[in-house]
Amino acid sequence: MIRFLATAVSKAIQRAAEAGQLGSLTPDQSVQITPVIQIPNDTRYGDYACPTALSLKKLSGMAPAQIAQTLCRHLHLPNIETSVAGAGFINFRLRDPFLAERLQELLSLGPQFGKTSAPQPERILLEFVSANPTGPLHVGHGRWAAVGSTVADLLRWTGHQVDCEFYINDAGNQMQILGRSLAVRVKQLQGEDIPLPEEAYHGTYLIDVAQRLLDQVKAGIRPLPTTLEEYTDFAYAEMLAGQKRTLQQLRTAFDHWFSERRLHTPDPETGLSAIQHSLQELQERGFLYRAKAPRGEEPKPDAEEALYFKTQEFGDDKDRVVQKADGSVTYLAADIAYHRDKVRRGYQRLINILGSDHHGYIGRLQAAVGAFSLDVKLEILIGQFVKLFKTDPETGEKVEVRMSKRSGNFVSLNDLIEDPEIGVGVDAARWFLLSTSMDSPINFDLDLAVKQTFDNPVVYVHYSHARCCTLLRRLQEEEKVELTEKVSLDETAKLPYTEPEERTLLLRLLALPDELIAAAEERAPQKIIRYTEAIAADFNKFYDNCRILPLLQEDPALARARIQLVQATRQVLFNLLTGILRLSAPESM
């Protein structure tokens, strides 16, 4: 709808400019203007409004109200009433035949309603979560999982092709530490009195893993590991499987699981690893140099020569080392190889969702993509963390609980979902993780009645959906009403509605495609949360004010029109709940 009105206004501006009716605004300039269409907060003004005439004042040298009048004359919108109000707003009011047509469209498209095609469809690779396989996922990972999966769905609904990818950080010495930690836990279970080294993973989850390992040994499934490598492999497999389970539980699906190790493994044909290939290519393209310090910096007295990547050319604040003085490669080298791989897989856009602690990495990642392709766009979404608080029983003050895998002091994603004390279930967990803009941290007080607080809005929406279902079921089964999808107008081309709640609800439901487009373009799932809540609120007001059963005999036309609103509400809520937010949609409560 918004896109439709925006193009209509855009064309009107062009036509008016070509006719020389917009003062000093030239036709060339007129093409550049992208009109703003918004929903006024006071519906008396209209269903949609366009303030663009106001901003054209300078370019045209005309009074905004006059511009608006001119544009109205060039707008040819059947069944939409246009008017000029205030300082120069163009207000649009959708007439009943138009609304009926849209409602008809909604009902016949059903589960497909809301899908749009993109002006420029893209093949997109969306990377998110990408945790180390060294422990259970924590609540913070859950945030990226919920946001990532929803952004992916939003992009798909708006006409893009999206693959979701999890980059498994399974290389580096953290994996050895994991193996060593497990070995100690096993020995402890066998009765040896040895302490866990300081740098080990202290979380109690490794005790469970150790127990499972011993159980398997006892059952003769496998021998007790004899090398560190075997311990590492067992722990790795267990951790990864656990993470996959949790993500699946959170209804987050990945198309690819990309192992970092793969980048370090030499290709049997060339004998070179993907990392070595990448560095070679960077070398050939002139992006590497050997020095004792990055360009523009004085080397420290004891500095040795290392291999630097010119990340500065891509907006980084200084060049970065890819190969250390001792010949080993840095973590960035793996990232370079990884992003080279992404580029070579033919995507037009890469989107990475990262935590705010990674904001300093934007420059080097842009370099890792930019050095290999000028066309592939890399978009990095930085999100703030989930912070946990506890209320100190003595002082009554809120204290932050530090999450750390090393110390074992963290709330896992599983806890949030199913812990008897703080667990809120999958639906409320997803809702909670999606409801706040990524730019804001989520503050989560473990002692407050968070369970109810986050449960409540989900229940509200579920309740509305269930009300629709129950009502429709009752109409069919008890009242023997045949549901129809055919929308009809009366002899004066009016919809039979009588109450303001009906129109408000209808307009809200018809906005689904617009809402999905806006949320997808801004990568802002929280907008869908707000929108879903708004539908539920509009529906409950309608439900309270506009009864149906008493009308079945008295006013069948109105009853039917209201039933269609219920059908439409059920459909839109269903599409949002199951298709975008990945929540359940209960049919009764």
Add this chain to the structure above:
RNA sequence: GGGGCUGUGGCUCAGAUGGAUAGAGCAAGCGCCUCCUAAGCGCUAGGUCGGCGGUUCGAAUCCGCCCAGUCCCGCCA
């Protein structure tokens, strides 16, 4: 010291890219079931949108400075 993000009713947060009278949910108070689910609806109360200045017809939104919170600034991964 430099940078990212944040600062909006008592609490948790929205605010559609600068628009018409700043919104929800919890918490508080009052009212509404003879009537399709009261897990609901209506009403009341609560705000100098962190502060100061600027840009213009118009600012919570853009710019500058300041204050506060938070995260980052490795030849770690």
